Amino acid sequence: MIKGKTIKKAIFFLSAFLLSAALLFADDITISASVNKTSLPLNDSLIYSVTISGNISNFPEPQIKLSDFNVYGTGRSQSMSVINGKVSGSVVFNYTIVPKAIGKWTIAPASIKYKNQTYTTEPITVEVTAAQSVQRQTAPQSSNQNQQPQRAAQSQNGGKIFVESSINKKTVYENEKVVYRFSFYTNMDLASNPEYYPPDFGGFWNDGSQPKNRQTVIDGVRYNVSELETVLYPISTGDKNISPSRLRVAVRDFSMPDNVDKFIAQFFANAGQTQVKDLETKNLKIKVLPLPQEGRPNNFFGAVGEFKIKAFVDKTQVNTNDPVTLTVEVSGDANMKSVVKLDFAVENSLRKYDTIVSKATADSKVFSTILIPLTPGEKTIPQIELSFFNPKTKKYETVRTQTIKFIASGEPVQEEDVYKSGQSGAIGKDINYNKQISDIKTYAGNYIENKKFFIIFIPFILLLIGAFMFKNLTKKLQSISFKSKGAKFNQAWRFIERAEYEIEHGNIGGLYDLIYNALIEAVCAASGLKTQNLQNSQILDFLNSKEIPQSIVEKVKKVLDKLNLYKFAAVRADEKSLKEMLNGVKEIISELKQ
Amino acid sequence: MKKFLCFLSVSLIFVLYSFADDSAIFNQISNAESAFKNGDYNKTIEIYETLIQVEKINNPYFYYNLSNAYYRKGDIGFAVLNIEKAYKLSPRDKDIRNNRRYLLAMTGQTADDGLIESATALFSLNEITIIASASVILLILSLTAFLFFRRRFIKQALSLFIILSILFCSLAALKAFVVLKDRAVVLSASVLKSGPKKDNAVLFNIPSAKIVSVLSSVDDWSRISFKDNDIVIDGWIENNNIGKF
Numbered sequence: 025m026i027k028g029k030t031i032k033k034a035i036f037f038l039s040a041f042l043l044s045a046a047l048l049f050a051d052d053i054t055i056s057a058s059v060n061k062t063s064l065p066l067n068d069s070l071i072y073s074v075t076i077s078g079n080i081s082n083f084p085e086p087q088i089k090l091s092d093f094n095v096y097g098t099g100r101s102q103s104m105s106v107i108n109g110k111v112s113g114s115v116v117f118n119y120t121i122v123p124k125a126i127g128k129w130t131i132a133p134a135s136i137k138y139k140n141q142t143y144t145t146e147p148i149t150v151e152v153t154a155a156q157s158v159q160r161q162t163a164p165q166s167s168n169q170n171q172q173p174q175r176a177a178q179s180q181n182g183g184k185i186f187v188e189s190s191i192n193k194k195t196v197y198e199n200e201k202v203v204y205r206f207s208f209y210t211n212m213d214l215a216s217n218p219e220y221y222p223p224d225f226g227g228f229w230n231d232g233s234q235p236k237n238r239q240t241v242i243d244g245v246r247y248n249v250s251e252l253e254t255v256l257y258p259i260s261t262g263d264k265n266i267s268p269s270r271l272r273v274a275v276r277d278f279s280m281p282d283n284v285d286k287f288i289a290q291f292f293a294n295a296g297q298t299q300v301k302d303l304e305t306k307n308l309k310i311k312v313l314p315l316p317q318e319g320r321p322n323n324f325f326g327a328v329g330e331f332k333i334k335a336f337v338d339k340t341q342v343n344t345n346d347p348v349t350l351t352v353e354v355s356g357d358a359n360m361k362s363v364v365k366l367d368f369a370v371e372n373s374l375r376k377y378d379t380i381v382s383k384a385t386a387d388s389k390v391f392s393t394i395l396i397p398l399t400p401g402e403k404t405i406p407q408i409e410l411s412f413f414n415p416k417t418k419k420y421e422t423v424r425t426q427t428i429k430f431i432a433s434g435e436p437v438q439e440e441d442v443y444k445s446g447q448s449g450a451i452g453k454d455i456n457y458n459k460q461i462s463d464i465k466t467y468a469g470n471y472i473e474n475k476k477f478f479i480i481f482i483p484f485i486l487l488l489i490g491a492f493m494f495k496n497l498t499k500k501l502q503s504i505s506f507k508s509k510g511a512k513f514n515q516a517w518r519f520i521e522r523a524e525y526e527i528e529h530g531n532i533g534g535l536y537d538l539i540y541n542a543l544i545e546a547v548c549a550a551s552g553l554k555t556q557n558l559q560n561s562q563i564l565d566f567l568n569s570k571e572i573p574q575s576i577v578e579k580v581k582k583v584l585d586k587l588n589l590y591k592f593a594a595v596r597a598d599e600k601s602l603k604e605m606l607n608g609v610k611e612i613i614s615e616l617k618q
Numbered sequence: 619m620k621k622f623l624c625f626l627s628v629s630l631i632f633v634l635y636s637f638a639d640d641s642a643i644f645n646q647i648s649n650a651e652s653a654f655k656n657g658d659y660n661k662t663i664e665i666y667e668t669l670i671q672v673e674k675i676n677n678p679y680f681y682y683n684l685s686n687a688y689y690r691k692g693d694i695g696f697a698v699l700n701i702e703k704a705y706k707l708s709p710r711d712k713d714i715r716n717n718r719r720y721l722l723a724m725t726g727q728t729a730d731d732g733l734i735e736s737a738t739a740l741f742s743l744n745e746i747t748i749i750a751s752a753s754v755i756l757l758i759l760s761l762t763a764f765l766f767f768r769r770r771f772i773k774q775a776l777s778l779f780i781i782l783s784i785l786f787c788s789l790a791a792l793k794a795f796v797v798l799k800d801r802a803v804v805l806s807a808s809v810l811k812s813g814p815k816k817d818n819a820v821l822f823n824i825p826s827a828k829i830v831s832v833l834s835s836v837d838d839w840s841r842i843s844f845k846d847n848d849i850v851i852d853g854w855i856e857n858n859n860i861g862k863f
Contacts, residue, residue: 221817230809232820252819380724384825392726455720456713458654458683461647464640467676467707471747472794480751484758491762 053078055086057134057145065153069122069239069248074134074145077114086117089132093121094213120237122248123152183212184245187271189223189305197313198261199328199362200415202228204254206305209240209247212275220252221270223305227312228256228264229361231386255386257359258312266308274300315413319420323367327412329358335408335425337395344434348395352408352425355388366391368408373399397432404429512549516542516613523606527599535602536591543583543609550616560584572616579612643669654687662687678708685717695805695826697721699861702829706797706863709739725827738793746793750786757783800832802842802860810853814839821853832862 053076060071072093074086123129128151135144185208192203204225208218222233233254240249258264275298315328335352342348354363370376375396383390397403405428414421471477519542526535547553547563551570558566563584567577586605590597597605646665653661666684669675685700701718708714722728738746757779764772807826811818814836824830830842833852840860843852 219817220819222819230820232809232822254820380726383726455686455689455717458651458686459679459713460651461644461677461679461683463679464643464647464675464677466674467678468744469676470794470797471744472790473798477747477751481754481758484755488758488762491765495765 053136053138053143055134055136055143055145057131057148059131059148059150062149063151063153064123069120070150072119072121072131072148074117074119075114076117076136076143083115084136084138086134086136088119088134090119090121091132092125092129093123093131095119095121120248123150126152128152183275184247185210185212185273185275185301185303187269187303187305189266189269189308191266191308191310193310195311195313196258197328197413197415198315199257199259199326199359201329201357201359202256202258202310204256204266204308206252206254206269208250208271208273208303209242210250210273210275211245211247214273214275218250218271218273221272222254223267223269225254225256225266227258227260228266229259231255231257231361257361258310261312261314264310264312266310268304268307270305271303272300273303274298316418316420321411321420321422323409323422324411324413324420325364325367327358327362327364327410328415329356329362329412330414330416331356331358331363331410331412331423333408333410333423333425335405335428337405337428337430340430342397342430342432344397344400344432345437346396348397348430350393350395350405350428352391352393353388354391354410357387358412360384360386360389362412363389363410366408366410368406370395370405371403373397373401374403374405396437397430399436400433402429402431509549512545513613513617516545516549519545520606520610520613527602527606532597532602536587539583539606539609540587543580543587543612546609546613546616547580560588576612576615579608579615583608583612643673643675650683650687654683654690657690659687659691663691676707678704678711678714681707682711682714682717685721689717689721694721694725695803696861698725698827698829699803699805699863702801702803702863707742709742721827722829725825727827727829734792735796738789738796741789741793743790743793743797746786746790750783750790753779753782753786800862802830802832802840802862804828804830804855805859805861808855808859810842810851810855812853814841814854818854822851824855830860832860 055074055076057072057074059073064070072088072090074088076083076086128149131148131150133144133147135142137143187209188207190205190207192205193200196202204223206220206222231254233252236251236253238249238251240247332355333352335350338349338351352366354360354366366379375398377394377396379391379393395403395405407424407427409422409424411420411422413419468474519538523535523538523542526532526538544563547567551567551572553563553566560581564577564581567580568574583605586597646669650662650665653659653665663684666680666687670680670684681700681704685697685704688694688700689697698721701714701721704711704714705718741749757776760772760776760779764776804824804826808824809820810822810824812821824844828844830844833841833843835841835857836854838857839854840857841852841854842860843850845851
């Protein structure tokens with residue numbers, strides 16, 4: 025057999041591997057809920073936040089129950105962090121909610137289901153007081169709102185919803201940032217989340233949208249406003265048209281016909297009918313001007329906006345032939361997509377590699393360049409310039425980084441030593457050239473995905489099973505028929521020896537079987553009998569037919585009768601009788617052997 | 619005898635036919651390389667794409683040369699896609715490793731993979747599958763031998779193959795975990811949307827050549843995710859903007 029230690033080690037190794045894998049992939053999720061205030065007047069709103077955190081990447085959306093509140097807006101923010109090498113993330117779902125009535129209300133626990141487990145928050149109690157009187161106010165009209173709201177739906181009880189769209193500038197330059205704002209005003213109950221159909225932004229580069237929620241008062245009426253700001257960059261000049269945005273919204277109308285008694289109407293106050301409304305904004309026109317030719321610098325590559333620039337290196341003291349990364353960060357209220365490249369030169373003692381964009385966001389862009397000092401001494405990276413067109417001043421402007429210095433020490437580097445494939449972080453100047461194809465061998469798909477591949481194991485598994493079966497069968501056969509005559513007599517003597525040992529130690533229990541086996545083994549050896557499972561009479565008949573001397577047959581018969589007697593009758597043999605019987609069997613074996 | 623001759627003739631026809639077939643492919647490769655030298659990258663791309671998609675030749679060097687042609691043409695998304703395909707089939711090839719590293723660095727990505735990727739980077743999935751299968755077969759054979767011959771060296775071999783089988787099967791499982799993950803390259807700068815519809819809100823812009831994980835697919839859209847500055851970003855993108863590998 026295999027050594028026990030080896031098996032234990034193998035099992036330990038496998039268990040440790042499985043355990044560590046299980047721990048590695050174990051999820052740890054927490055969920056909590058909070059509100060930004062626990063007491064508010066009826067006409068105010070609060071933000072209900074549900075935070076889910078854990079080491080998972082796809083956070084499920086929580087199930088919330090806000091039956092005593094109207095939900096006017098939702099938002100979601102997600103973050104990931106690495107603390108002590110462990111990555112964890114969290115997502116916060118914010119719901120802007122407005123109470124329906126005065127009183128103490130409990131926000132039921134929010135819950136999420138993840139991998140068949142349910143996680144819930146604690147309930148939160150909120151006190152709603154009487155509404156504060158609303159002073160007559162006008163809606164905040166910012167100077168950049170160019171369009172009047174288009175009132176699109178009104179219920180009989182005065183609830184209103186409407187949408188409007190606006191752009192922050194009517195006339196812009198090519199590549200200048202334009203913000204398109206879609207606003208949805210409501211003071212009615214929404215039956216479901218509205219469906220937003222954005223306009224056709226043809227002729228503009230769409231840089232994504234950001235949702236916002238706020239409240240406003242127009243003509244003394246408070247509205248919840250959901251806004252979507254889309255950042256656009258015109259990509260061609262001329263008069264542009266932004267088609268209407270559309271919003272499909274399902275609202276509940278609680279109004280009753282005028283002739284219905286107020287007392288009856290209150291019973292149906294919660295049974296509003298759901299109506300689907302399609303709202304649409306107006307067309308917006310925008311004029312896109314070409315960038316002026318006058319005063320255009322030579323190093324202008326199309327950047328439009330207001331930019332800032334800064335640069336730094338990752339180390340100020342290096343060895344020659346070690347890479348230094350120069351990082352240039354361009355930021356500002358501008359079109360970052362219009363910053364396509366940075367053009368700068370360095371001194372000859374520095375090997376400069378291609379500048380790559382290592383990070384790009386809506387308001388910043390980071391360029392990285394690897395420099396390798398070829399000679400020792402102080403190295404200077406000159407000012408890096410970015411020329412751009414500033415739409416505010418309507419002029420071309422230039423921003424510059426500061427001059428950067430670092431010290432290189434060590435031996436001068438031969439040009440051909442600068443780059444070796446696979447060397448510490450240095451990147452080649454170019455890709456390696458094409459390969460000469462001399463073999464058109466087609467690689468198979470993944471074997472592991474092909475069920476037929478596993479057929480190769482079948483013969484070996486069958487071999488193992490066959491070997492097991494053969495081994496067992498041989499063992500069985502060897503025990504009886506296929507043993508040699510001498511082996512059978514030896515086996516008979518071994519039974520006798522064991523029987524003697526048992527008598528000496530007073531163990532009579534299995535003694536009869538040992539004596540019987542010894543006798544039968546010897547009889548089989550002498551007569552060529554092939555099976556042991558025979559009746560006594562059959563054994564004797566067989567011995568008679570094989571010309572075994574009658575005296576031996578008689579002795580065998582006597583032993584078999586005695587064994588039957590002691591084995592099956594309520595007669596118990598003493599030690600002397602047993603020894604006599606054993607001696608009798610020994611005699612029989614000796615005679616049969618002769 | 620007649621039967622034998624007939625069999626021989628048929629076999630020869632097949633052999634000649636296959637040689638003719640190969641020589642046609644080599645001619646096409648030669649045309650592709652000439653076009654590459656002359657700067658006609660479109661023709662090079664056309665030939666290699668035909669060989670890969672029509673002739674179904676799944677060869678790392680075809681992907682490598684195709685990646686070079688896309689790179690020279692300035693189509694970085696396709697260049698990254700094809701170098702990733704080449705790397706998947708032949709992870710030890712120096713040129714493939716170098717160009718992959720170069721292209722990823724150029725697109726602001728890193729070729730430094732995680733622990734699992736590094737542990738299994740030396741072998742392709744098929745290579746490690748074969749090694750794991752061979753160790754399991756040797757384990758079965760040594761166990762069979764052990765049933766009949768209880769010799770010391772067989773015991774030692776059995777112990778060795780148990781350990782090797784566990785080791786290589788684990789590595790094969792890890793490699794499969796890495797390779798069989800649905801990954802894709804963004805072929806051209808696109809936008810991520812909040813759902814699998816054109817009408818859904820735009821979430822982010824995603825640059826070309828970005829390597830992303832494909833989480834699920836609905837109709838012509840795929841939900842993808844990628845890590846940016848330790849933040850996991852996910853959203854929906856149209857399938858024709860990504861190339862899976």
